[in-house]
Amino acid sequence: MRYAIEVDHVTRVFGGKGDKVHAKALDDISLQVDEGELFGLLGPNGAGKTTLIKILATLLLPSEGSVRVLGHDVVKEYNKIRARINMVSGGEISGYGLLTVRENLWMFSQFYGIPPKVARQRMDDLLERFGLLDKADAKVRTISTGQKQKMNVIRGFVTDPDLIYLDEPTLGLDVNASLAIRSFLRKWVKDTPGKTMLLTTHYMVEADELCDRVAIIDQGRILACDSPSNLKRMLKRATTFDIETTAFPGLDSMPSMDGLQGYNSKSVGDRALTRFVVNDEAVISEIISHISSKGGRIIALGKSEATLEDVFIHLVGRGLE
Numbered sequence: 031m032r033y034a035i036e037v038d039h040v041t042r043v044f045g046g047k048g049d050k051v052h053a054k055a056l057d058d059i060s061l062q063v064d065e066g067e068l069f070g071l072l073g074p075n076g077a078g079k080t081t082l083i084k085i086l087a088t089l090l091l092p093s094e095g096s097v098r099v100l101g102h103d104v105v106k107e108y109n110k111i112r113a114r115i116n117m118v119s120g121g122e123i124s125g126y127g128l129l130t131v132r133e134n135l136w137m138f139s140q141f142y143g144i145p146p147k148v149a150r151q152r153m154d155d156l157l158e159r160f161g162l163l164d165k166a167d168a169k170v171r172t173i174s175t176g177q178k179q180k181m182n183v184i185r186g187f188v189t190d191p192d193l194i195y196l197d198e199p200t201l202g203l204d205v206n207a208s209l210a211i212r213s214f215l216r217k218w219v220k221d222t223p224g225k226t227m228l229l230t231t232h233y234m235v236e237a238d239e240l241c242d243r244v245a246i247i248d249q250g251r252i253l254a255c256d257s258p259s260n261l262k263r264m265l266k267r268a269t270t271f272d273i274e275t276t277a278f279p280g281l282d283s284m285p286s287m288d289g290l291q292g293y294n295s296k297s298v299g300d301r302a303l304t305r306f307v308v309n310d311e312a313v314i315s316e317i318i319s320h321i322s323s324k325g326g327r328i329i330a331l332g333k334s335e336a337t338l339e340d341v342f343i344h345l346v347g348r349g350l351e
C-alpha cells in the first residue's frame with residue numbers, strides 16, 4: 031500500500047525565537063494516510079489543523095521535519111504535487127460575487143488547465159449532484175451561504191484531484207447543506223478507489239460518520255490516531271447507566287459495591303437522576319435492590335455508549351465546543 035501522505039516529525043513555528051509572536055502551531059507531528067483513505071483531523075480552534083493542511087497543500091513550509099504528498103517531497107517537488115491536489119476551505123468567503131456560479135467554476139477549472147469540454151461536463155455533473163443547476167447562472171453574491179459552500183466544494187472536485195483537502199467543509203452551515211456535502215464526500219471516496227481525502231473538523235459527528243481514521247489533535251500535537259470505533263474502544267470506558275428514580279433518603283451515600291466505579295446524582299424536583307459508572311454490569315441489580323430497599327422507585331434506566339466526544343474529553347481533559 032502506498033501512502034498518499036507521509037508526515038514525518040513536522041514542526042511549524044510562526045515568528046522567530048526572539049519575536050513577540052512566537053507560536054508553535056505544529057509540534058512534532060507524524061502521520062501516514064493511505065491511498066484511498068478518508069482521513070480526519072479533529073481538534074478545537076487553534077489546534078493546528080489549517081497549518082498542517084497548508085503544509086500538505088504546499089502553501090506553507092514546515093519549520094522542521096519532512097512531508098511527502100503522493101510520493102513527492104513538498105519542499106523540493108511541489109510542482110509535481112500541485113496539479114494533482116485541490117483544497118476547499120469552509121467558513122471563508124471565496125469565489126467572485128459578481129461572477130455567476132458557472133463562471134466561477136469555469137475560471138478555477140481553467141487555472142488547472144482542464145480541457146474545456148471535460149470541464150463543462152464535470153461542472154454540469156457536479157452542479158446536478160448538489161442540486162445547484164438552477165443557480166448555475168445566478169451571481170454568487172445572490173446565493174445563500176449553503177449554496178456558496180456547495181459551489182466551493184464543487185470547485186474542489188471539478189479538477190478531479192487524486193487527493194483533496196477539505197478544511198472544515200461544513201463550518202457554520204445549516205443541517206441540510208451539511209448533510210448534502212457529507213453524503214457527497216462519502217460517495218466520492220467510495221466511488222473513486224485510490225483517491226484520497228483529508229478533512230479537518232471540530233464537529234465530532236462529522237469525524238465519526240465520515241472518516242476511516244481520525245487523528246485527534248490539540249495544541250499542535252497528535253494525541254491519538256485510529257478508526258472512530260477503535261478510538262471509542264480505546265477509552266475502555268466503564269459502562270455508564272443513567273437511572274431516574276423518585277427521590278429517596280441516602281441517594282448520595284451509596285454503599286461501596288464491587289464493580290461500581292462511581293456515581294453522580296442530581297435531583298430534579300421530586301425526582302433524581304443518577305449516572306452510575308460501572309466496571310461490571312452485574313452490579314446494576316445490586317444498585318437497583320439498594321434503591322428499592324431505601325424506598326426509591328425506578329422511573330427510567332438507560333445505558334449510554336461512549337462517544338467520540340468522551341474520547342476527546344478523556345484525552346484533552348475538556349470538551350470540544
Ligand SMILES: Nc1ncnc2c1ncn2[C@@H]1O[C@H](COP(=O)(O)OP(=O)(O)O)[C@@H](O)[C@H]1O
Nearest residue numbers: 044051053055074075076077078079080081082
Ligand atoms: N500566520 C500565522 N502567524 C502566527 N500564528 C499563526 C499563524 N497561523 C496560525 N497561527 C497560530 O498557530 C496555531 C494553529 O492555528 P491553526 O492551524 O489555524 O489552527 P486550527 O486550524 O486548528 O484552528 C494557533 O495558535 C494560531 O494562532
Ligand SMILES: [Mg+2]
Nearest residue numbers: 079080081197
Ligand atoms: Mg483552521
